[in-house]
Amino acid sequence: MKRGEPVDPAAPYLDRLRKAKVKVTANRQRVLGRFLEGDKPWTLQSLHRSLGREFDLSSVYRALSALRTSGLLEEFRLPGEKETFFSLIKHPEKSAAPGARGLGAKTRAHPHHHHHIVCRDCGLVSHLDICVPAGLMGKVEDASGFRITEHHLEFKGVCGNCK
Amino acid sequence: MKRGEPVDPAAPYLDRLRKAKVKVTANRQRVLGRFLEGDKPWTLQSLHRSLGREFDLSSVYRALSALRTSGLLEEFRLPGEKETFFSLIKHPEKSAAPGARGLGAKTRAHPHHHHHIVCRDCGLVSHLDICVPAGLMGKVEDASGFRITEHHLEFKGVCGNCK
DNA sequence: CTCTAAATGCAACTAACTTGCAATTGCAAT
DNA sequence: ATTGCAATTGCAAGTTAGTTGCATTTAGAG
Ligand SMILES: [Mn+2]
Ligand SMILES: [Mn+2]
Ligand SMILES: [Zn+2]
Ligand SMILES: [Zn+2]
Numbered sequence: 001m002k003r004g005e006p007v008d009p010a011a012p013y014l015d016r017l018r019k020a021k022v023k024v025t026a027n028r029q030r031v032l033g034r035f036l037e038g039d040k041p042w043t044l045q046s047l048h049r050s051l052g053r054e055f056d057l058s059s060v061y062r063a064l065s066a067l068r069t070s071g072l073l074e075e076f077r078l079p080g081e082k083e084t085f086f087s088l089i090k091h092p093e094k095s096a097a098p099g100a101r102g103l104g105a106k107t108r109a110h111p112h113h114h115h116h117i118v119c120r121d122c123g124l125v126s127h128l129d130i131c132v133p134a135g136l137m138g139k140v141e142d143a144s145g146f147r148i149t150e151h152h153l154e155f156k157g158v159c160g161n162c163k
Numbered sequence: 164m165k166r167g168e169p170v171d172p173a174a175p176y177l178d179r180l181r182k183a184k185v186k187v188t189a190n191r192q193r194v195l196g197r198f199l200e201g202d203k204p205w206t207l208q209s210l211h212r213s214l215g216r217e218f219d220l221s222s223v224y225r226a227l228s229a230l231r232t233s234g235l236l237e238e239f240r241l242p243g244e245k246e247t248f249f250s251l252i253k254h255p256e257k258s259a260a261p262g263a264r265g266l267g268a269k270t271r272a273h274p275h276h277h278h279h280i281v282c283r284d285c286g287l288v289s290h291l292d293i294c295v296p297a298g299l300m301g302k303v304e305d306a307s308g309f310r311i312t313e314h315h316l317e318f319k320g321v322c323g324n325c326k
Numbered sequence: 327c328t329c330t331a332a333a334t335g336c337a338a339c340t341a342a343c344t345t346g347c348a349a350t351t352g353c354a355a356t
Numbered sequence: 357a358t359t360g361c362a363a364t365t366g367c368a369a370g371t372t373a374g375t376t377g378c379a380t381t382t383a384g385a386g
Binding site for chain 1: 244291292318321322
């Protein structure tokens with residue numbers, strides 16, 4: 001780590017885009033910027049509102065799609081919520097190779113996998129650095145005869161502020 | 164348990180409806196019937212297709228809504244899937260009091276809770292009698308400062324037949 | 327600086343619900 | 357068994373959230 005060189009938090013993400021031969025456009029940097037502002041998930045609609053119609057919904061849609069398929073974002077859904085959420089993947093340089101095109105395409109290998117808890121009162125989303133214990137996974141495989149390839153775990157509750 | 168009396172698997176569910184002062188209609192019994200045929204999640208659309216347009220989509224919608232808010236069904240969503248899934252709650256007689264009206268309304272306390280694993284190749288759904296370990300729940304509450312009221316866990320994989 | 331495949335803006339379109347309202351019906355009270 | 361009526365249903369219309377075709381613009385390799 002050299003001293004004096006300013007660290008651009010966007011740099012590893014832009015590198016990842018270039019590596020995926022995806023153009024680094026103003027549009028995409030703008031969307032990425034929102035994700036870099038804080039550890040906060042966004043939806044297509046919330047991003048579009050936040051960006052003030054400075055560009056089209058379909059452009060936000062395709063920016064999200066590009067960032068997701070390039071391995072910068074991951075997607076998840078919550079019961080009782082209509083919209084799909086996206087959150088920034090930490091350490092994109094270590095994440096799995098990009099997968100299928102288009103939103104809604106199946107997510108592949110879990111890069112820096114984690115889960116979420118959402119406040120049922122104020123909607124606050126908190127990221128959790130936990131995962132399903134290996135022991136439980138084994139139990140599931142034994143009990144079902146399946147080989148597990150994917151799992152999804154979401155919590156809902158009441159946040160510290162709303163308690 | 165008296166001998167000779169036929170056991171109707173629908174009975175406890177219909178009781179629950181009556182207890183909630185929700186009318187037991189042909190429509191609702193029909194939808195409930197599909198859930199009783201097997202431990203399989205349904206969506207609004209898959210149910211509507213399965214019932215062969217014998218009744219309207221909005222009727223299926225409202226039947227699901229009624230069964231859900233009466234505590235007979237629970238709802239969940241999966242990343243990469245557009246539709247909302249519903250699954251039958253086991254032992255509805257022990258489940259929590261009915262909550263808010265309408266689909267998409269928040270789910271409350273989980274009665275006789277369980278989870279599923281779905282085969283990514285043939286769609287087979289297997290019921291799992293496991294749940295998130297209490298220790299993990301505690302860790303989540305400590306790390307997030309939330310009080311957990313609800314959780315959703317789904318597995319995907321390859322079943323014994325498709326392996 | 328040129329060239330071209332990739333990305334964008336706009337509009338049209340689809341999928342998945344969701345709701346208003348008039349006709350019908352479950353079921354409680356005769 | 358019949359009645360009364362609020363709850364439920366069918367139909368049509370509306371909404372939300374996402375998706376796509378196409379003409380124009382642009383990133384970035386050469
Ligand atoms: Mn996250
Ligand atoms: Mn379950
Ligand atoms: Zn809160
Ligand atoms: Zn299978």
